[in-house]
Amino acid sequence: MRFQNKGVVVTGAGGGIGRETALEFAAEGAKVVVSDIDPITAERTTKEIVEQGGQAQAFTLDTTDPEAVAAGFAAFESWLGDLDILVNNAGIREITPVIELTYEEWCHVINVNLTGVWLCSQTFVKRLLATDRPGAIVNLASTLGVVAAPNRPAYTASKHAVVGLTKQMALEFGEKGIRINAVGPGVTRTAMTAHYFEDPEITASIRSIHAMNRWAEVDEIARAILFLASDDASFITGTTLIVDGGWTTGKKM
Numbered sequence: 650m651r652f653q654n655k656g657v658v659v660t661g662a663g664g665g666i667g668r669e670t671a672l673e674f675a676a677e678g679a680k681v682v683v684s685d686i687d688p689i690t691a692e693r694t695t696k697e698i699v700e701q702g703g704q705a706q707a708f709t710l711d712t713t714d715p716e717a718v719a720a721g722f723a724a725f726e727s728w729l730g731d732l733d734i735l736v737n738n739a740g741i742r743e744i745t746p747v748i749e750l751t752y753e754e755w756c757h758v759i760n761v762n763l764t765g766v767w768l769c770s771q772t773f774v775k776r777l778l779a780t781d782r783p784g785a786i787v788n789l790a791s792t793l794g795v796v797a798a799p800n801r802p803a804y805t806a807s808k809h810a811v812v813g814l815t816k817q818m819a820l821e822f823g824e825k826g827i828r829i830n831a832v833g834p835g836v837t838r839t840a841m842t843a844h845y846f847e848d849p850e851i852t853a854s855i856r857s858i859h860a861m862n863r864w865a866e867v868d869e870i871a872r873a874i875l876f877l878a879s880d881d882a883s884f885i886t887g888t889t890l891i892v893d894g895g896w897t898t899g900k901k902m
């Protein structure tokens with residue numbers, strides 16, 4: 650039990666990687682804030698955790714809304730007691746060529762994937778500093794935080810920026826015992842990617858870009874997130890752990 654009674658906040662925990670991460674933290678003893686913009690899915694994940702004997706509470710939070718984030722973290726802290734770990738998981742993705750991307754679409758993706766990560770991280774760190782406590786943040790970057798792929802301009806820009814913000818914050822708060830890292834998943838089967846698997850050509854292409862000739866399941870990403878949040882990673886900060894079955898190692902010939 651690496652996280653016995655630790656106070657953990659997971660954003661976007663209603664589904665996909667966030668849901669699995671919340672379940673795995675709870676299974677290792679954590680008290681988990683299951684936050685999502687969608688109240689129904691947040692409640693669903695929370696119910697699953699509680700039914701398995703874990704500790705969780707659902708909170709509705711849009712990570713891009715500064716006032717809601719301030720109020721949300723105050724509410725999280727009241728329920729948790731102490732804040733220890735934040736997983737900035739909430740994210741969205743467009744599939745649009747650069748030339749066709751609208752200003753609104755650009756702003757939406759950048760707001761959720763970058764501004765939301767910054768807002769939640771700043772609020773979390775302020776609360777740790779106020780109580781002189783150590784802590785850990787794990788951000789969801791992507792392989793598209795280190796390489797590009799067609800038709801994902803705002804997503805790729807936002808995830809590269811998350812890698813940069815991770816380094817920046819690690820540098821600033823290392824002395825305070827606050828570690829900030831990121832995980833960069835390859836294609837992982839979730840609602841975000843479900844449509845890939847409806848088309849055999851896209852499925853084959855997904856296989857071919859990963860050296861391991863497959864995609865990830867959510868537990869393979871959650872395990873990396875828990876590692877970076879745990880004391881096993883006590884001297885790791887500012888890094889992005891790429892979990893991509895070899896996608897970014899190079900191109901097959």
Ligand SMILES: NC(=O)c1ccc[n+]([C@@H]2O[C@H](COP(=O)([O-])OP(=O)(O)OC[C@H]3O[C@@H](n4cnc5c(N)ncnc54)[C@H](O)[C@@H]3O)[C@@H](O)[C@H]2O)c1
Pocket residue numbers: 660661662663664665666667684685686687690710711712713737738739740741742761765789790791792833834835836837838839840841842
């Ligand atoms: N699935 C992949 O292949 C993959 C690969 C690399 C990185 N990632 C990243 O992992 C994270 C999780 O992705 P996923 O595949 O589980 O996605 P998902 O779509 O299954 O889940 C994302 C969750 O975030 C929530 N959300 C969206 N906007 C929000 C907001 N403004 N405030 C709060 N919650 C919000 C959604 O309601 C949803 O529950 C994202 O940051 C994504 O970019 C995913």
